[in-house]
Amino acid sequence: MNLDALITYTLTSTALLQPELLVAVGLMLILVTDLFLKKTVQKWISVLFFLVMGLALISLSRQSEVQAQVFSGMISIDGYSVFFKYLFVVSALLAGVMSLFSEELNQNRRRLGEYFIVMTGMVLGMMLMAGAANLLMMFVAIELVSLSSYILVSYLKDDKISNESGVKYIIYGSFSSGLMIYGISLIYGITGTLSLSEMNAVLQNPAATIDPVTLTIAVLLVLGGLGYKVAAAPFHFWAPDAYQGAPTPVAAFLSVAPKAAGFAMMLRFFKTVFFGSATQDGYVPLASLDWVSILAVISVLTMTIGNVTALWQQNVKRMLAYSSIAHAGYILMGVLLLSDSGIAAMMFYLAYYLIMNLGAFYVTMLLGDRVQSYELDDWRGLGFRAPVLAVPMVIFLASLIGIPGTVGFTGKFLLFVAVLQQGSLYFWLALIAVANSVVSAFYYFKVAKILFLKKSADPHAEPVTAPVPAVVLLFVFAVPTIVLGIWWSPLYNWAMASVRMITG
């Protein structure tokens, strides 16, 4: 194609990539400003961060109808990816605000510049993940996210625990990216392309001769990489350590955003590459490539391991880490169905999980900062000392369990709906999920028990409070947890619409 055409194409692509570019530019901006800001006015860097995110939101809102492939099929911009981009930006915003109230991040006037820079980079990476329609793009995006998250996790340089978690995280992470890139190379070798849609075409082409064994190995390796991102068993081991060590806002952020990104990517990968035309319900898998059963096994493993292990945790952050593993298991149910309602349920769940889990982590952070400990034993009777914080905590816990009237229930409900839509096929899966929910109820309410049912160590402990803005933010989490739990049709419609707009 001639030069003009190329230029115009690039320009249109660039235009369509506006949100990502905004974030990217913002990244530079923050980086530069940070250099010139004095230590005393550190906080202002966050304002810039929020500004960038806000702008990103605005430009996202102008992409609701777009459906295109840019930069020669590297990135596809569709309702699906936009939905996720919203999630990333919003969670980044919330996590950003959380960080402002976090003591561990702000103690001894630590510089927050890098923190927000890296976070911005992470957002950028996740946005690319959501859109990536090409193995190259996928890999780059994943790496961008990983790298930034390594840094965030080990952000508290002088804190041993944070440091340890960082080390484990980066070693495990780069290992699995090694697995993934090797898998990618194999796939590339077999199909001779890196673009997902072309791969699909090759696989569908009966003439093409594919060695199933190689393909299997390759895809398993890729799956390893993706599984690591969403913390699905058996690639989940890093998560508890990383979350426990990381600063709480980071842990909160990690537990929602990259997970969502991972799911977004995983789904796009499997759906685009290995499945033929969509039919009434679900999609027709290509011959000899039945990933569903594997994913089902992973899903069951993930939720079960996550829940039963969480039973024994004494550290709230760690417990929440395991719980987030368990939730990944639930979400996988939606992925493996590969039906419209399944995907919608997954997106829906991720959105709602964002609210309640950030909320839970946030309260954890506040309480933890107040009593200088995340050990449950130190939280005895805290409920009546700090009702303003503890009651919302109960709401979040109830939501994580899935009590009706909360977002958690709606999410689970739609997942079950999607599962049972397949008739009796995945009934067993639903039953296992039910059993798991019951188990989870036990450890979630263990926290409630500690907070309210136990007597605090010294009876005359003075009430615990938090600054008003912090409490306000708390309600920013708590209120939607209930309201959206009762009134959810708009979001569902949105998710449903986005699903229909997935493009290879």
Place this chain on the structure above:
Amino acid sequence: MESLTLNHFLTLSAVLFSLGVFGVMTRRNAVVVLMGIELMLNSANINLIAFSRYNGNMDGQMLAIFVIVLAAAEAAVALAIILNLYSNYNTVNLDEVDQLKE
């Protein structure tokens, strides 16, 4: 004399990859572990380039370049963190960093 076939490269990369994985799993020194990871990445690179040569398109090579870059970045971050680890623990032996468990 016969020329190099794809399989030669694949075998080589496979061997390298396995070596890498083995190294990662067995070595105790964090830095050596990192080297193992580098091996894995580069074995992938060999694959990519070989395939790209045989598939007759440039995608593989492009990706390979990206991988090299990212590997470098990763190494940088990792080394930084490991350095920090040393200053905290006075060791880079991975077996000794297991406060967080169960």
Place this chain on the structure above:
Amino acid sequence: MTQETLIQAAIAVLLLPLVSYLVQLAAGRRLPRQGDWLATGFLGLAFVLALTIALYFLSAFDQTLVYSANFQWLNLGKDWSIQIGLKLDNLSAVTLAMVTLISFLVHLFSIAYLHDDDRYATYFGYLGLFTFSMLGIVLSDNLFSMYMFWELVGLSSYLLIGFWFHKKEAAAASTKAFVTNRIGDIGMWLGILILWSQFYTVNLDEIASGIQNGQFTLSTGWLTLGGILLFMGAVGKSAQFPLHVWLPDAMEGPTPVSALIHAATMVAAGVYFIARVFIILTPDALTVIAVVGAFTAFMAATMALTQNDIKRILAYSTVSQLGYMIMGLGVGAYSAAVFHLFTHAFFKAALFLGSGAVIYAMHHEQDIREMGGLRKKLPVTFVTYLIATSALAGLPLFSGFLSKDAIIAGGWGWASFQGGGWYTLIPSLGLAAALLTAFYMGRQVFLVFFGEPRNQDKFDHAHEVPAVMWIPLVVLSVLSLFPVFSLNPLAGDSGWFMNLIPSLQSVVPGVDGAARLAGLAELTHHAHWTTVVSSILMTLTGLAIAFVIYMKKAVDADKLAASLRPLYLMSFNKWYFDELYEVTVVRGNIVLAKVSAFFDTFVIDFLVNVTGFIVGFFGLLVRKFQTGKVQSYIAFAVIGILVFFVLKGIL
């Protein structure tokens, strides 16, 4: 009097005691004299009304006169509904009068007997509640409300037996009474259910006509079963074998209560109930009833022989007499049985109140071995007691003779109607019981009123009871004389009563009721004179033996007891029934209960908890994989991939 007024009067009679109960409970303590006059007044009024009703029926002298009224109690929008109502016929009218009269007299008697009890008001309230429930049974025209009042009677008896609940025995006795009755009631309830499930009505007449028209679709065996089940209710209330054990213990209650409830009225309710359902009972069911009755009559009489508590002796005699009535019904001597119910009610009430008077005079001494020679101290009581005793023993010229004689005659008649054989055992048992009755009553009278006082100091303090106590005695003893019921001292069936309340003929299909009735009447008539002679002989023998032993002291009672030790112990320990039930029923119950409680905690609940533990244990296990060493994590991941690869191969 029109039907309406009669019905209204009957309702008034029914409700007056209830009102008295409510008033006593609500305000009794605050009323002057704790409202005893009020309660007694209410009962007096009720009696007057009842008497007028009864007289109306007597004067009408119509065997078939029936007034009834009912209302819809429950309608579930189906073609049936539960109708509850009352029925006035000769039987209920007369019974109404009898119950109210005795209740009234007992009220009077109690005024003195309990005057220094600290729950005086409550006591009268309970009496009212009892009378109300009893009248309810009498008036009911249907099984349902009958059952309801039946249980209410049980309640009030529970309350009155346990009136002195601070005595452990009293409390235990009340529980025993209620539970034992519950057993019977369950049977009765099942019987009702059988009939209900057949006819979807509880009204007796409708059921009877239903059976007559062969609408009973099940086999006759079911009907027999139904009859026997209904009879179980009577077994409980009328203390028949094997549920007789509660009545003697019930003597823990105040003596007037024993007179009213556990002699005259409530225990007779069983008999009354069987009389009500008499026509639907199959011959087989009747045979069972007869056997039970006869056996009870004899058994209880033997138990009474050796007791020393004046009230207990009377209690066993009550059981035995009730046995007579039941037997009478069983053998088809319907009117005789009902007749005996009446005569017995009066003289047994007299006896109990008399014993009450004695106890009162002896400062709550109940052991007859502590008494003696009281006739000088308590002349009125003595005379009345003597009359009642003669009536009970069945001496001619007294009411008891007429009815008992009629029953035994009926027994003989029935036996020969059934074709002799072992059937003759039934009336023979009756005769034997007559002898024993005469003996133990003689023994009691001789020991209590004659001879020398054995407890001088108690004797000295004894003195005649006040008027409120002896007036009832007089009234009742007068009512125990033959003219009241029949001008012919030797034949009850010539009296007004048995003519007013004639035997009924069965409506059971396959049984020619009329023929059976006629046949029985015929044979009974034949048996009459032999019976008169034989029973008089029996009675006299009994009295004679008693006289010889306890008056003349010709034979030493203790020596006699020693020589017949096994028999003596058997009788003295009431055939060991309590012990038997203690080890079987009671213990069994407790064990069963403990077992199931244990089972619940240590098996079921244990399983529940175990499931929890298993999950937790699994968690512990899984947790161990989180070693904290990053390389092991990597290893697990690699293993995982390999496993999946294999799985993929399989799948």
Place this chain on the structure above:
Amino acid sequence: MILSALIFIPMLAALLLILVPKEKTDLFRWIALAASSIQLVLVAFLIQNYDQSLAGINQAETYQFVEKFDWIRVSAGSYGILEITYFLGVDGLSLPMLILTALVGLIGVISSFTIDKHVKGYFISYLILLSAMTGVFVALDFFLFYLFWELMLIPMYFLIGIWGGPRREYAAIKFFLYTFIGSLLMLLVIIGLYFSYVTNPGAAPEQMVHSFSMVSMMNQQNLLPGSLLSAEHWRHIAFLLMFLGFAVKIPMFPFHTWLPDAHVEAPTPISVILAGVLLKMGTYGLVRVMMPVFPESWLYFAWGIGLFGVINILYGALAAMGQTDLKKLIAYSSVSHMGFVLLGLASLSTEGVTGAVYQMFSHGLISAMLFLAVGVIYDRAHHREIDGFGGLAKQMPVYAGWTLFAFFASLGLPALSGFVAEALVFMGSFSQPVTQNLAIVSTLGMLITAIYYLWTYQKVFTGELNPKYAGYPDLTGRELTMLSVLGAAILIAGIYPSLLTDLMTSSVNHLNDLVKSAGTASAGLN
């Protein structure tokens, strides 16, 4: 809007309480009292304007005081439309339960006046609980029903867990988990039903409206051919799963063990609510959902259900006899009495089902009264060991009297509500061939019940007064009010049952016919 008001007034009161500073303990009490009194008034209004001739059950138009709005209506992809409605209504089955809830709820508030620890939290939870219970009894949309059903869990957890006895944590979580697993299974079935029924059968797949309205699920012509629950064996499985959900609440043997723990640990007012209303939610679910939605399965399992009813009756009674803790004894007696409900429902006869519903009502009152009575002595003696008392009747005659009243009511003394219910259940179950044998066996329950109550009374109240308890005050005015109100209700319901039965007759008969008609198709009872 009256039903919404009925549901949400307590909830609003709870919100109001949040604003009240926590020192003003009396204010909390009075606000709560006001809220539940208003509820009672509203219920009275309902009764006033209730048309007894209308049946309800599976006819949406014959429900009364109906409120129906679209709540959620989204297109579920290729599967048509997912519809959740805010659908409230009252019929002859729910009205008695509403009366019960309002009455017992009020009594509960009054007896809560003694709570002095964390009063604010207590009453907030209590009022939320009240709302949830009311909601369950009027919701006609399955989603809504389930929402209220679960909503009740959390306040209950805290009410037992914070204000309960020594082992309260164990009891609370046990109750929570046990109910939770049951209701999750229920949720699965609900979703299955949602897929299998459409409100507009025959429409194009895209237009099919899958609604959560129970009423549409009760009409089998709405069943989607080829859907999951159109297969008989899947219907049976679904039936059993859902039945499990309700059985836990009833509680049915062998899923009853949470009840004794919960009761023993819960504070008096909560025991009252628990036994008085909560257990009824389980049996209410049976009549409201199981029977009309799965008629053929109900007929298929009728005997089994009746059997478990009998097991409840006898086993519960025996276990009660084996207890030494007064409260535990009454808890087991609840198990025993709820068995009658199962038996009556299994009989599928007018008397039986009426008796069952009547038993739900009457047991609500009686058990409430019993637990109050226990509470009275516990407040004074601070223990509940049956053998630890003795001769109390001398010291506290009025209390003894009312307790005896409650005992006799519970052992089915005629002229008290319990008798009516049990009598009807017996009549119904005996007259039906399926349950006849069960009815005969279950009569033993009458005996065992009598035994353990009278023994208990004997041990606790009769005999010489145990000097430890000399000087205990008799009933206070507040206690007397509560007991006598309940007592009066029990007496009225026992003497003149038509007051209540007339409200439910048409519904009950309609329900029976509905189930039986489904049975004529499949092999059920003759």
